[in-house]
Amino acid sequence: MRHMVKVLSLVMLMLIAGCSADLKAYQASQPAFDLFGYFQGETHAWGMVQDYSGKQTRRFQVKIKGTVADDTLTLVEDFVFHDGEKNQRIWTITRSADGHYEGRADDIIGVATGHEMGNALQWQYDFLLKTDDSEITVSFDDWLFRQDDKHLFNITSIRKFGLEVGRITLFFTK
Template sequence: MDSLTSFLLGGATVLALAQARSRLTGFAAQRPEDYAASQPQFDLRRHLNGEIDCEGAIFGPTGRVTSRFTGDFLARWDGNHGTMREHFRFDSGAEQRREWQLTLGNGNRFEATAPDVVGTGRGTVSGPAVQLAYRLRLPKDAGGHVVSVNDWMYLAPNGHIVNRSEFRKFGIRVAELIATMRPRVPA
């Protein structure tokens, strides 16, 4: 084996080990049942309802902030079916809108769809945590790629929500989003 082949195989092995370690010990390793015994209980119909303010940042693959944003959400429920309209404003001046259709299922499961979501997102509520996995088609100005999203929301004791999402392409993390969400306080 020549030295270039040896170097490439060694690099591939290190990358594979790093990815395996990340999936065993990192963000991707958590499971909804990890939070089942914790309080307070996240109730989608209660905590994702009404007018919601949001702010956050998106981090690129190097860990640096690539975008900051604010958002206004409006969520409404009719029995086990909910609609959440999101309006994002980015520091670049760009705006984005998304309308989620949420359907509560048996037990602690739910489904979510939106026009830029490929297929149906599958979610689980467990204790103060919500996990939603889906595939998202990015806007054309962001390349139009389809990425896999692992979205977690954690309910804080004061009713605010911390949202952390990882975006992956071919299993490699390409972006991370961290945001807070809270009920709008009437003016």
């Protein structure tokens, strides 16, 4: 019985590890992601939020204005949700060596960290999610992929206590 538990544990560990994406897998993918280059100027996006079961819970559009000064990108994101709610987030993102980034925004807890390689950017942070009657902290694991000069897409896993509780899918165009 112990042997069976060890085998099952090993199989589960391999499955979990196999599901983890590795940014290095995109190293040779083109076009290069270029976070600052893509988001400088005006960008439009649209997307949806899904709950843990895959049910769509929200739809939204975003107008983004990006400005670059030296090694800092400022993104002003104006959200409009399908129910009429409006929200604004202002990111301040700094570039460091080797494709690494750090970002800050009012509803982000601490510092967001990111790394780009090839046509991909992985962006991770804790987010203060406000509901009708409370606030909870969730972790976001964003994967952005540059499609071409004008398009990129983003898939985000929203996690609480290590379990996926939602997903965001977002499409961007210049």
